[in-house]
Amino acid sequence: MDNLPKHLLYPADIFVQKNPYLVSTVLGSCVAVCLYSPTIKVGAINHYILPQWNGSDLVTIKYGNLSIIRIIEGMLNFGCDYSDIEARVYGGAEVLTGVSTRFNIGRRNIAIAVEMLTAFRIPIVSSETGGDMGRKIVFNTYTGEVECFMIKKREYLDETKKQIIVV
Numbered sequence: 001m002d003n004l005p006k007h008l009l010y011p012a013d014i015f016v017q018k019n020p021y022l023v024s025t026v027l028g029s030c031v032a033v034c035l036y037s038p039t040i041k042v043g044a045i046n047h048y049i050l051p052q053w054n055g056s057d058l059v060t061i062k063y064g065n066l067s068i069i070r071i072i073e074g075m076l077n078f079g080c081d082y083s084d085i086e087a088r089v090y091g092g093a094e095v096l097t098g099v100s101t102r103f104n105i106g107r108r109n110i111a112i113a114v115e116m117l118t119a120f121r122i123p124i125v126s127s128e129t130g131g132d133m134g135r136k137i138v139f140n141t142y143t144g145e146v147e148c149f150m151i152k153k154r155e156y157l158d159e160t161k162k163q164i165i166v167v
Contacts (some may be wrong), residue, residue, distance in 0.1 A: 005144065009047050012062035016044040016074030026151070028134045029090030029106035031064060033113050034120070035071050035166040036086040036144030037080045043141030044071040050105065051112040073121060077147030082121060087148050089113045089127040095153075106130065110130050 009015050009025040009032070025032055025047045036043040046067040053063040061067040075085050092110035109128045117124055126146065128135065134151035 004140070009045060011047050011049050011162065012060060013046065014067060014070060014071050014074070015045040015141075016077075017141065018078055020140070021140055022140055024136065025137045026134060026136045027040055028093055028095040029091070029109060031089065031106075031109040031113055031129070032137060032139075033064075033071065033089040033117070034090070034137075034139045034144070035075050035085050036088070036141070037075060037078070037084050038086065038144065039084045040079060041142050041144075042075070042080070043139060043144060044074045044077055044080045044125055045141070048109065049110040065116060066111055068113065068116045072122070085116055085122050086125045086144070086145070087113075087117050087122050087167050088139075089124055089129055090116075090148060092129040093131050093133055093135070094141055095132060095134050141147050 004020050007015055007021050007023045009023050009028045011030055015023050023045050030046045030047055030049050032045055034043060036046045048067040049062045051064045053066050061070055082118040094106045100114040128148045136149045136151060138147045
């Protein structure tokens, strides 16, 4: 299956395609939900940045609650039934100090995925979430398999600020 076409999924985007693909994305506090139908062998994936649309900003798929609905709709358009969809959830790390940890963005992103998938009765069959390390995932939309690679943090000395930076 390595000869499948490849697609790089950027933050605040979704990928819904009936043909088989290998879709990769890199996650920090963001979350990716991979939906898969073992019966018709199709998949959809999102990469959202924030958990929930607050009703006042622009309506975009950068919000988990909107993005998850869009990929579910995509699966239904392929002919899937809710009972035939399974989910895999990745990301939600607290990789940054400061804003991310103060607002628990990673944990809230994970929570909205679990909450919405539970509400739609879509089982989560695998997940790799939380912690403090980013992840790179590769989702095979034909088999439903997800490869997950942890991204190790590195330290370097920022000479201009005279401080150690962790990335």
